Amino acid sequence: MIGQTEDAKNANFINGLDVQAAHDTINAIKSDKSLAKFQFRAKNRWISGGTNQSTIRDFYGAGREDKSRDEDFVFVNGEPPILLGNNEGGNPVEFLLHALAGCVTTTFVLHAMARGINIRELSTQLEGDMDLQGLLGLDDSVSPGYEEIRIKLDVKADCSDEELNDLLAYAEQHSPVCNTVCRPVPVKIERVSA
Amino acid sequence: MIGQTEDAKNANFINGLDVQAAHDTINAIKSDKSLAKFQFRAKNRWISGGTNQSTIRDFYGAGREDKSRDEDFVFVNGEPPILLGNNEGGNPVEFLLHALAGCVTTTFVLHAMARGINIRELSTQLEGDMDLQGLLGLDDSVSPGYEEIRIKLDVKADCSDEELNDLLAYAEQHSPVCNTVCRPVPVKIERVSA
Numbered sequence: 001m002i003g004q005t006e007d008a009k010n011a012n013f014i015n016g017l018d019v020q021a022a023h024d025t026i027n028a029i030k031s032d033k034s035l036a037k038f039q040f041r042a043k044n045r046w047i048s049g050g051t052n053q054s055t056i057r058d059f060y061g062a063g064r065e066d067k068s069r070d071e072d073f074v075f076v077n078g079e080p081p082i083l084l085g086n087n088e089g090g091n092p093v094e095f096l097l098h099a100l101a102g103c104v105t106t107t108f109v110l111h112a113m114a115r116g117i118n119i120r121e122l123s124t125q126l127e128g129d130m131d132l133q134g135l136l137g138l139d140d141s142v143s144p145g146y147e148e149i150r151i152k153l154d155v156k157a158d159c160s161d162e163e164l165n166d167l168l169a170y171a172e173q174h175s176p177v178c179n180t181v182c183r184p185v186p187v188k189i190e191r192v193s194a
Numbered sequence: 195m196i197g198q199t200e201d202a203k204n205a206n207f208i209n210g211l212d213v214q215a216a217h218d219t220i221n222a223i224k225s226d227k228s229l230a231k232f233q234f235r236a237k238n239r240w241i242s243g244g245t246n247q248s249t250i251r252d253f254y255g256a257g258r259e260d261k262s263r264d265e266d267f268v269f270v271n272g273e274p275p276i277l278l279g280n281n282e283g284g285n286p287v288e289f290l291l292h293a294l295a296g297c298v299t300t301t302f303v304l305h306a307m308a309r310g311i312n313i314r315e316l317s318t319q320l321e322g323d324m325d326l327q328g329l330l331g332l333d334d335s336v337s338p339g340y341e342e343i344r345i346k347l348d349v350k351a352d353c354s355d356e357e358l359n360d361l362l363a364y365a366e367q368h369s370p371v372c373n374t375v376c377r378p379v380p381v382k383i384e385r386v387s388a
């Protein structure tokens with residue numbers, strides 16, 4: 001659980017995170033669990049071929065619509081020539097790796113803060129294997145998704161190896177993207193007309 | 195399966211995709227399944243708090259290392275103030291929605307091409323529900339990942355509603371990101387030292 005240590009509570013910032021703000025959020029959620037309900041959103045528009053563009057801005061969380069963003073985030077998916085594109089952007093399965101890397105990292109850093117552990121450096125390298133026979137419908141026994149994703153995590157921190165290993169196991173178990181990938185999450189698609 | 199229709203084979207481009215190139219790829223894979231093996235990669239470096247940055251460039255596919263990209267793609271994860279950041283970028287769970295939207299779209303457009311269906315417009319809206327008690331470790335019965343993701347897909351194309359419904363079901367079943375989310379995919383994390 002976030003925030004057990006008195007040392008952490010007394011510092012202002014650990015790992016670039018505002019410790020008091022984190023504890024305020026935790027305490028608010030503990031007293032009203034509905035504040036933990038978040039809904040994230042994206043809108044995407046097809047451009048041509050394997051190119052499409054997402055806009056991301058609003059979300060719901062902590063009991064209200066968030067209004068902190070003045071502009072949309074805009075992200076472009078593309079494909080390399082071997083997949084019929086011109087490298088207009090990273091492709092969707094690469095963006096998934098970016099999401100996974102970021103989520104494991106942020107979850108690690110957040111729970112390090114909660115334990116009063118100062119992180120000095122943290123980097124990851126990800127590899128994901130995929131058999132395109134799945135996407136192409138050439139073999140129904142092949143899953144179209146990633147077969148496996150491997151993350152190599154290099155962290156330097158002011159604590160023991162044992163504490164780092166424990167923290168990593170905890171981050172893996174509590175990362176939202178990691179748990180969206182390693183557990184089955186329902187995706188419901190319906191056609192609508194504007 | 196990709197590429198049954200003679201009409202599709204005779205056109206040069208459908209939906210912005212090079213039909214001949216697609217068929218050449220399919221035929222190459224059919225004669226040597228090892229060409230379908232791809233490995234995608236990302237490197238990520240923590241910056242501070244909930245901010246980190248991925249670089250994406252090389253990948254392996256079609257029997258060789260891809261060399262088509264002259265520069266890295268660089269993507270920044272951030273967090274909104276309610277999640278202890280300053281909106282330095284979209285956050286990881288939002289990037290996952292971007293990846294999912296793009297993958298369903300590209301899979302749809304690709305298999306439309308294979309069926310000779312001309313797509314005029316395609317857009318999606320995604321919502322994903324998440325209970326932050328999971329991330330925060332406040333309730334072990336709550337999964338840290340998305341509980342459910344819903345996609346509303348609006349498509350206009352030169353074919354019947356029935357054909358579109360069939361195509362959508364096929365895209366859902368064959369999208370790599372959709373199948374990484376809706377099925378359990380192993381994520382293996384190990385610590386390394388540079």
